[in-house]
Amino acid sequence: MKRELVIGVDGGTESVRVGIFDLKGNEVGEGITPYKTYYPKPGWAEQDPNDWWASLAESIKKAMKDANASKDEIISIGLDTTCSSVVFCKQDGAPVRKAVIWMDIRSSEEAEKMAATGHEALKYNGFGNVSAEWMPSKVLWVKNHEPQNYHETEKIMDYVDWYTFMMTGKNTGSASTTTLRWYYDQENGGAPEDFYKTIGLGDIFDKLPEEIKYLGEYIGGLTPYAAEHLGLAEGTPVGQGGVDCLNGMIGLGVTKPGKLALITGSSHCNLAFTDKSIHKEGIFGTYPGVVFPGMKLAEGGQASSGSVIKWFKTHFGIDIEEQAKQEGTSVYDILNKEAAELPPGSEGLLVLEYWQGNRTPYVDANVRGFISGLTLKHTRAHIYRAIMEAIAYGTELNIKNFKENGIPVEELYLAGGATNSDLYLQIHADVSNLPINVPESNQVACLGSAIMATVTAGAYANADEAVSHMVRYKKRIEPNPENHEIYKLYSEQYQKAYPQFKEWMHATSKLDGIAAEKVVKQSV
Numbered sequence: 098m099k100r101e102l103v104i105g106v107d108g109g110t111e112s113v114r115v116g117i118f119d120l121k122g123n124e125v126g127e128g129i130t131p132y133k134t135y136y137p138k139p140g141w142a143e144q145d146p147n148d149w150w151a152s153l154a155e156s157i158k159k160a161m162k163d164a165n166a167s168k169d170e171i172i173s174i175g176l177d178t179t180c181s182s183v184v185f186c187k188q189d190g191a192p193v194r195k196a197v198i199w200m201d202i203r204s205s206e207e208a209e210k211m212a213a214t215g216h217e218a219l220k221y222n223g224f225g226n227v228s229a230e231w232m233p234s235k236v237l238w239v240k241n242h243e244p245q246n247y248h249e250t251e252k253i254m255d256y257v258d259w260y261t262f263m264m265t266g267k268n269t270g271s272a273s274t275t276t277l278r279w280y281y282d283q284e285n286g287g288a289p290e291d292f293y294k295t296i297g298l299g300d301i302f303d304k305l306p307e308e309i310k311y312l313g314e315y316i317g318g319l320t321p322y323a324a325e326h327l328g329l330a331e332g333t334p335v336g337q338g339g340v341d342c343l344n345g346m347i348g349l350g351v352t353k354p355g356k357l358a359l360i361t362g363s364s365h366c367n368l369a370f371t372d373k374s375i376h377k378e379g380i381f382g383t384y385p386g387v388v389f390p391g392m393k394l395a396e397g398g399q400a401s402s403g404s405v406i407k408w409f410k411t412h413f414g415i416d417i418e419e420q421a422k423q424e425g426t427s428v429y430d431i432l433n434k435e436a437a438e439l440p441p442g443s444e445g446l447l448v449l450e451y452w453q454g455n456r457t458p459y460v461d462a463n464v465r466g467f468i469s470g471l472t473l474k475h476t477r478a479h480i481y482r483a484i485m486e487a488i489a490y491g492t493e494l495n496i497k498n499f500k501e502n503g504i505p506v507e508e509l510y511l512a513g514g515a516t517n518s519d520l521y522l523q524i525h526a527d528v529s530n531l532p533i534n535v536p537e538s539n540q541v542a543c544l545g546s547a548i549m550a551t552v553t554a555g556a557y558a559n560a561d562e563a564v565s566h567m568v569r570y571k572k573r574i575e576p577n578p579e580n581h582e583i584y585k586l587y588s589e590q591y592q593k594a595y596p597q598f599k600e601w602m603h604a605t606s607k608l609d610g611i612a613a614e615k616v617v618k619q620s621v
Contacts, residue, residue, distance in 0.1 A: 100125075101556065102170045104157065105547030107341060107540070108149060108178030108256055110134070110200070115156040116543040117164040117171075120556055122567030124538065126164025128156035135195060140202045143195035146184050146259055150326070153260065158328045168330040174264070175313065175550030176338030177345075177542050181278045182256040183235045185246060190263050194246050196256065197239070202229040204238035211237075211296050218280045218292040220376035221384065225460045231278045237298055253304045255279075257338035264327075264335050265317035270306030273339035276387040277396075281309065283386045284374075310337040311390055312344070313549035313560070336553030341542045342366045343388050347549065348541030349510040350534075350568040352389070352561050357496065357506045359525075359533075360541070361513035363404040364456070365488065367397040367495045371504045379458025379498050389560065395504050397457040397495035402488045403514045405452050405466070409484055413477055433520045436482035441527065441583040443479045445470040448487035449594055451602070458498045459595055464602040467594065485521050486584070489528035490591040496529055509533045512541040519574075527580040528588060537569045544568070 100119060107114040111134070117126035130152040135143045160166075182198040197203075211234060212219065212227040219227065227234065232255065240247040254262060255274040262268050275281035281288055287309070293301055310316065318332035346358040346368050358368040370392050375383045381396035388394060406429075414428040421428045449467035468480065496506050511533050515521045526533045538544050548563045557563035 100166070100170045101172050102164065102166055103547045103550035103554065103556075104160070104171055104174045105543040105545070105550060106153065106156075106174065106176040106178075106260070106338075107344075107543040107546060108153075108176070108260065109341065109542075110179055110198070113149065113152045113156050114540065114543055115153070115160040116540060116547060117160045117166055118544065118547040118567070120551060120566065122538070122544065122548075122569065124540070124544075126160040126162070126166060128159025128161075128163060130155040130159070134198070138203070140205075142198050142201040144182070144198050145195050146186070146190075146192045146256075149256070149260070150263055154327050161328060168328075168333075171329060171333055172556065173334045173336060173550040173554035174319075174329075175336050175344075175546035175548070175553060176257055176260055177341045177343070177546045178256040178260065178338065180255060180257075180274050180340040180342075181230050181232050181235065183232055184252075184254045184256065184259045185239065185250040186252050186254065186259070187249075188251045190252070190259065193250050194239075194243070196259075197235045198256075199230055201235065204234035205229045207237040207241070207296075208234040214292075214295050216289075216292045216295060218282070218289045221280060221382060223376065223378045223380050223457075223460070225378050226462075233280065233293065233296060233298060236301065237296060240298065250304060252306075253301065254306065257340070258306060261316055261335055261338055264319055264323045266320050267317045268307050269316055269337060270309045271337055271339055272309050272311045273343050273387050275306075275309055276384045277340055277343070283309075311386065312337055312339040312388060313552045315553050334553055336549055338546070339388070339549070342368065343394075344545035344549065345512060345541040346388060346545065347560055347564065348538065348543070348545030348568065349512055349536055350564050350570075351510050352564055355505045355507040357499075357509050357531075359492065359509050359511040359515075361403060361511065361515035363402070363407075365399040365402040365492060367457075367492065367499075369395050369499055369504050369506055371395055373503055375502050375504065377502050379460070380502060380504075381457065395499055397498065399450060399488065399491045399495075400456040401450055401453040401466075402491075405450050405484055405488070406481075408452065409481055413480075429518065432478065432481050433518050435476075435478035436485070437520045439478060439482050441486070441524075441580045442587050443483040443486060444475065445472070446475060446479055446483035447587060447590055447594070448480075448483045449591070450484065450487040450491055455595070457495055459599075461595075461599070463606050464595070464599065465606050467598065467602070469594075482520075482524075485518075485524050486528065486587065487591065489525045489584075490588045492525060493529045493588055494592055496531075506531070511535055512539055522574045523577070526574045526576040528584045530576045530578075530581045532576065533574040534570050535572045535574070537571045
């Protein structure tokens, strides 16, 4: 009997992952192919869309072989990619220059000028700082600094829309990407033309997608060229793609208000649905229809979370690498075991996890990491645990901000690197006093894309029906009430730290530059 299978594509920062799933959510095949990131200057990051296209074909072929699948078993393709990875291309999709990807922050001056306009569109930034990561900042930089490339550009697309254009020949924009990072406002006429004119991009509209479609909405079938390149059947249905973290919400089973999707990795991403329009400082959004029509999304997050834990392991766990190898375990496992023996609060330690600044609620790139309370008793394990606790305090601050602004959060749904540590999960549950649900599949973006592919194909009527058949959970972590009472005290101190030390941290973060200037002057 012929199987019915869907493809979920997840175009990430380092590689493109393809998962092939059946209609019960079981992954039957997987393919991963890396591609190169170019760093021409500090703060710049680019990728070649041609590499994306070649890697996609390779990943699909690997996954098809792994699944022992035939072309006629694939009933649809769903996609997600990084967001604000901007492609400048000709009418046929040929890149004019390399794509300026999401982490590129060369356009900080353009972002500052955009913020200074005070335009109503900035409500999506919580009326705060504008990120150099967002699409208009990047496009304005190219127009200002590479006018010839801007003039030659006939289409401007986000990564996921370039993929679907290359697959179908249809130039559509994702309601997810355009709303999340392009200031597209579905409730008030779409693209804010006056905003783009104000910032100097009034001529951009002939270059933008012709039609905006919702996540999973049918775009078209694979063209003969795309089908041959990808090794699939001509006409295979392709649904509108979305943003990796938003498709990850679906893969976590978060489709209604009351649930918070906590997607962890180098950073923490906090995402929650609401039926209210809320635009406040410290909250990105609320974005209308960014995942589902009629539903609004609130966004928060931490710039550094897993990256701080990795930093600590790299620099302070070197001496236990050999021990880990001999025991057949990892350095993280040994650090977790040591930290689990300590009480909540790490015996008086408090850390601010601002190694890369603060994303929300303060949107402040000029604060830095902070460790307070050190004594001669404290060990490596104390600091390691205190870092995990600090990340949980930061998450709790974002949850508190959501709740105070009418966005319900009743339980957490967590995926990513944090799922590898039971201690880390328990700390999060205890600090926020909320249960945590962990899915069977940790590749939630890929699964979310596959789920939407089933909707595109008509196998399920909507995302909720598909989720009920395709998402399962392997564990649920309940909070410890006694630990929560202790953590409340530390969490309150954490929340006092930024207002009290903000200016001090700003001044301190400038000292390295000042010192470097003095060294240069002395050496002349």
